[in-house]
Amino acid sequence: MEPSELVVQMKGITKIYPNGIAANRSVDFSVRAGEIHALIGENGAGKSTLMKILFGLELPTEGEILVNGEPATFASPLDAISKGIGMVHQHFMLVPSLTVAENIVLGMAPRKSGLFIDYKEAVRLTMENAEKYNLHVEPDARVADITTGMKQKVEILKALVRGARVLILDEPTAVLTTQETVGLFKELKALREQGFTIIFISHKLNEIKELTDRITIMRGGKSVGVFDTDSISEQEISRHMVGRDVILTVEKDEATPGEVVLQVDDLHYVNEWGKRALDGVTFSVRSGEIVGIAGVEGNGQRELVDILFGLRLPEKGDARVGGKSLIGQPQARIRNLGVSYVPEDRMTFGIAETGSIEENVISDRFHHRRFNRGPLFRMKELHKESDQLILDYAVLCKARSQEVGMLSGGNIQKVVVAREFSSDPILIIADQPTRGIDVGATELIRKRLVDLSRAGAAVLLVSADLNEVMELSDSLIVFYEGKIAGCFDDGLWDDVMMGEYMLGIKRQSDEEIGRASYA
Amino acid sequence: MRDRRMAWFGIARGAAAITLALGVATIFIFLSSETPWTALRYLLIGPLVTFRDTGISFNAQYLYQILAAMIPITFTGLAVTVMFSANQFNLAGEGCVLTGGFIGGILGVYLNINSGWHAVVAVLIATLACGLVMLIPALLKVKLGASEMVTSLMLNFILLNLVNHYLNFQFADRSKGATMTKPFQPTAIIPSLVPGNSKLTVGFIAAMAATALVAFFLYRTRWGYAIRMIGINESFALYSGMNVGGTIILSQVIGGMLSGMGGSLEVLGRYQTYLWRDLPGYGWVGITIAILAKNNPAFVPLAAFFIAYLNKGCLLMSTYCDVPVEMIDIIQAAIFLFFAAEQFLSGYRQKLVVKTTQEDLMKLDASLLNGGENHA
Structure with a gap:
């Protein structure tokens, strides 16, 4: 390998954070020009830290970075951008109240007479680049109103407009539907044709097999090895990642549902941006079963869970556990009714960090x-x-x-x-219980959830991880725009079908949806 | 291994902050004094000794005075510690010291109990009254969402003017030249622990007992636990089902009570009549102490001793040399700055962290080579 073909080289990168966590230990990492390179590893393996260093968000404790063979120091993302490196974060860095075009030119806006932002020019620039890179966006739409998949395109465009030749994508498919993921892969492959280099961070083995040319696997802050994607099997990748074979399926007996524990009746809620987040949602969860809620994020799941745990008040409708209403109750009372709750945002609600x-x-x-x-x-x-x-x-x-x-x-x-x-909960609300955590912990949590339901607890599982809801649920409800778009019994689903309901392409009849409630 | 090294680092950083602050003070002493070396001697060791032609000898009365000065500021330090633990930046400790002192003083004059219980009852009523006073910012915070920092700061001046009003128009002894109450009854005076005029009273024992109680309260009771968890993360506490509003109110009421108790013990222990015309400043010092003690009640008496020692040193320095007494403010401000600055010595801390982490990792690697399979 000629060094000149390596567009990015990181040598002996060590990063120790002020709290003493060694996130990277002498990591070597390099990317060839024009390839899609997967960076894979469990959470806490050090992928994100390594990429933050490459994008100038963190300074390495030791080690050096070469871009096109020349040493580079990145004190801030501006330095990285000037060297042609761009990053699309897992959580989008967009201003929701601005339009797509405004977001794309943010910080480098074209000006009229040196003072006013030339919005027309911004739109033109957006359109031109969208055309050039085959990433179709609506320049005049407000970011708050567009879909997650669209936001991601905006993020990618933003990086490209700033001159990125190397794109870092941090778990880009985590928030996408199956269809959107297929679209994204097409776009990424097209970018590769045009000579762009892509670093693709992911947990999902099938995606990596489909999309990438080479793979760097990380474990415990170190690089375990670099492989050609074609020459390594999914089992081998997973063995390198965790040092053992992971069983990603959960064994569970057939559910024997008992009485209705949670009854949700005709919930309506308008959220803080005036969006009708819940529009007449009715369903039940019975003891001994796991009811999964699938859906693209932002279709009312967040608001539903908050209402159930007394954190928001609905305009209309009721939710009862064992016949007693949960609406607007203090959390102590809700817990006393036997409800427990695994919050989505564990750092804010789940723990006291310095305790x-x-x-x-x-x-x-x-x-x-x-x-x-x-x-x-x-x-x-x-x-x-x-x-x-x-x-x-x-x-x-x-x-x-x-x-x-x-x-x-x-x-x-x-x-x-x-x-x-x-x-000893009678109802467990689990909101994204395994998001962003390592395979070992994921397995343990999923298994416990199944055990608890088989011992008689009612479980309401909300997850953006389609595999998780499909794997664990005894019945499944799909949310689309604040309504139930479909409900399914165990085993009568696959991911393509789910995607169609999640994107609003299909919707069941009212009678079919009515099956979600047993009241 | 790491924990102990970090603990030592914490202590070393504190010592470095104090040394640097004294260094800053030394610069000012050399700038302002004709006899800087003598001044420094009074500042640093003066509070414990008497200088004579024959040499220096230990001065017990000075030590008693320092311990006596610790009484009110230990109470306010504890008060601030409790409130800061719940993340409540309530600054009305100052006003509560004054109010507690005033109420204790009035009861010392007018209450008729012919035994030592007189003082006890006066102090306890003053304590409870200040707890009630603190309900004002606490309820405004919980019910209306008003920032306790603003309301409590304003409350100080309301309390000051109320106390002055009642002192002037109701309780002033017209036979005296200055504004003060009639003398306290002998039964209301807090008894002294040692002979002499040091004012080291039973109040010191009360302060130490309060320290132990507050430490137990914060770390060994359900209410203290709730206070600390709310202080770390209010959303977490709410979600866990804790009574967040009630606990916020409780923390501020306890802060008020401790401040009021400190104020009344000070007034009835140090003076013969009530004569404060302005905020006494103990509440502000309490904030410095809570920060020096890192919100740990066990360290509050140590921090209080340090401040009292420094005050005494500055007083001696200004009495016997040509250094102004305001030097104390400069030293305190410098200590405050160095302590409060999170980044102070952080470069050195980071090096220490890197070193210990790498040692830990090498040990881990070695044990993995030996033990092999055990890491699950």
Whole structure:
């Protein structure tokens, strides 16, 4: 390999964060011009850190970066952009209230008489580039109104307009439907034809096999190896990623649903942007079954879960657990009814970051009689409880007194789940329970969820990971624009079909949708 | 391994901040004094010794005075610690010291209990009253969402003017030249612990007991736990089902009570009549102390001792040398700056982190080579 063909070389990159986490340890990473290169590894393997360093968001503790064979130091993303490196983040960096064209020219807007932004020129520039790169967007649409897939195109265009020759895509398909993913792959392949280089970060093995030329696999902050995609099987990739074979299917017995635990009746809600987020949603969850909610994000799932946990008030409709309404109730009361909740945003709602593991696992039960004697805590009981939970949920830590924020994402989620699953809940609301965590933790959490439902709990599973909802659910509800677009019984679905309902191409009849409710 | 090294780093950083602050003070002393070395000697070791021609000897009375000065600021330091633990930036500790002192003083004059219980009852009523006063910013915060920082700051001046009003028009002893109340009854005076005029009273024992109680309260009770969790992450506490509003109110009421108790113990322990005409400043010092103690109640008496020692040193320096007493403000401000600056010595901290992490990783690698399969 001639060095000149390597558009990016990172040599001996080590990154140690101020909290002592070594995210990268002497990583070598290089990309050839004009290839799609996959960067794959479990969460916490160091992929994101490595890419943040390449994009100038983090400074490496040790190591050097070469771009086109020349040494480069990136103190900020501006330096990286000037060297032709662009990044599309997992969470889009767009201004929702501005139009597509305004977002694309943000910071480099064409001017009229040196003072006013030339909006027409911005639109023209957008159209021209959209045409050139075959990424079709509507320049005048407000970003808040466009679909996730469209936002991603805007992000890619934004990078290209700024002169990027190397594009870093951080888990781009995590938020897309199957159809949108197919579209994205076409666009990426077209970009490769035009000579662009793409670094593609992903967890999804099938996508990597389909799309990429070469693969760098990371594990535990190190690079495990670089492979030609054609010469390595999915099983081999997964073995390199986790150091063992991962069973990604969950074994579960047939569900034997009992009585209705959660009954949701005709919920209506208009969200803070005036969008009708929920438009007459009715369904039930019975004990002993897992009901999955699938849908592209932003179709009312977030608002539904918030209403169920008392964080928002609907305009109309009711939600009851065991006959008692949840609407507008304080969280203590909702928990007392036997509801537990794995929140989507675990760092905001799930944990107190600088608190200890112990302080985090007892937050819903610290006031119970068994942990208190008079005004004082029974410290021994608290220690016993937290040690037991750490053991039961295999939380990897030094001690119960360790700060939760110092754990890896998967272990943080295990702490949340340990608390939420161990309070004998009759209803578990699990919102994206395995998003962005490693395979080991994902397996454990999915298995526990199935075990709890088979032991009689009702489970409402909301997930953007289509494989997860399809794998775990006993019945499945698809949300589209605040309405139920379809409901399906176990096994009567596949991902292409789901995609059609998620994108609003198909919709079941009212009678069919009515089957979601047993009231 | 890492924990211990980081703990040492914390202590070393504190010591470095203090040393640097004293260094800044030294510069000003050399700029302003004709006899800088003598001034420095008074500042640093003066508070503990008497200088004589024959040499220096330990001065117990000075030590008692320092301990006595710790009483009110230990209470306000604890008050701020409790409120800051719940992430409540309530600054009305100052007003509560004044109000508690005033109420304690009035009860010391007019209450008739013919035993030591007089002082106890006066202090407890003052304490409760200040707890009630603190309900104002607390309820405004919880019910209306008003920033407790603004309301409590304003509250200080409302309290000051109310106290002055009642002192002038209701309780002033007209036979005196200055505005003050009638003298306290002997039963209301807080008894001294040691002979002499040091004002080291039973209040010191109360301050130490309060320290232990607050430490227990914050780390060993369900209410203290809720206060700390709300302080770390209010959304998390709400989602866990904690009574967030009630706990926010509780933390501020406790802050008010501690401040009021400190104020009344100070007034009834140090003076013969109530004569404060302005905010005494102990509430502000309490903030400095809480920051020095990193919101840990166990460190509050240490921080209070340090501040009291420094005050005494500055007082001696200005009495016996030509350095103005305002030097204390410069030193305190410098310490405050160095302590509060998160980035202070962070480069060195990062190097330490890198070193320990690499050591840990090498050990881990070695154990993996030996132990092989055990990492799951």
